[in-house]
Ligand SMILES: *[C@@H]1O[C@H](CO)[C@@H](O)[C@H](O)[C@H]1NC(C)=O
Ligand SMILES: *[C@@H]1O[C@H](CO)[C@@H](O)[C@H](O)[C@H]1NC(C)=O
């Protein structure tokens with residue numbers, strides 16, 4: 505009997521290995537020979553590191569930012585990864601508190617009730633150069649957990665390709681080895697709450713990545729509020745600067761050698777900008793494999809992430 509078991513295990517392992525190698529080859533093959541717009545290089549650079557408090561972004565300096573609208577309501581932010589894909593948070597598709605009155609439904613996982621707006625400087629006013637896209641398909645991470653917000657990541661495939669302009673361009677996707685360092689300043693932007701006057705403008709704030717050692721201390725979040733390395737914290741010990749309600753799904757973008765990368769996704773936090781309660785972000789590098797395989801399996805042509 506023994507050899508049979510071993511053979512079987514061996515065959516299973518070989519299959520697993522073959523599938524893995526095959527997938528890897530598939531993903532790699534999609535990454536070569538691409539001629540899309542360069543990612544992470546806005547025409548106008550974001551006014552990043554010299555700004556202290558949150559403030560309105562300069563139009564066109566965060567051109568990957570999109571607004572996700574469900575049933576006429578602004579619900580989340582997101583980031584353009586390629587001409588067909590948007591990166592956002594899985595919890596944007598949780599059951600909402602209030603139903604959509606037009607449809608008399610709380611169903612948020614139906615792509616046809618979502619709209620993506622790109623090139624928008626203000627959530628409630630339209631501006632020249634903004635564009636609207638319909639959603640073809642929603643991919644929610646299979647291990648997303650709606651209470652802990654673990655694996656809070658989702659991808660949207662658009663019905664039509666985005667045409668890039670100076671106001672609309674993609675962000676770079678970090679590889680699993682391109683990880684943010686403790687203390688690294690990154691930008692988070694959104695149309696959400698500002699705690700001050702609500703302008704619905706695309707506001708940005710610079711926050712610093714906080715180590716898990718600090719963020720899991722008992723007087724911070726403690727050991728069980730978030731789950732490193734799948735999630736990480738960014739903000740400041742004294743608070744004051746943070747992502748807030750309505751910023752969910754927006755990217756935390758970090759500069760690596762002069763290009764901007766979507767290193768995090770706004771996921772959760774306790775209050776907004778409270779001391780020792782920084783924002784908790786989905787670690788995008790951690791999900792590199794899921795993102796790339798999902799994208800590669802769902803594009804008709806070559807996958808362009810440059
Ligand atoms: C969370 O998930 C559970 C079961 O998977 C479901 O019953 C519940 O409605 C979900 N909550 C939200 C807010 O989506
Ligand atoms: C929107 O969602 C509802 C379910 O709540 C679904 O029946 C409908 O087909 C969807 N699409 C549109 C365009 O209403």
Ligand SMILES: *[C@@H]1O[C@H](CO)[C@@H](O)[C@H](O)[C@H]1NC(C)=O
Pocket residue numbers: 680681683684733734736787788789790
């Ligand atoms: C994110 O995930 C990567 C890959 O698993 C890991 O190396 C890194 O330490 C994680 N944490 C942060 C803050 O990037």
Ligand SMILES: *[C@@H]1O[C@H](CO)[C@@H](O)[C@H](O)[C@H]1NC(C)=O
Pocket residue numbers: 587588664665804805806808
């Ligand atoms: C969208 O772009 C991809 C390549 O990025 C291409 O393969 C595909 O044909 C395009 N689709 C349409 C409808 O133009």
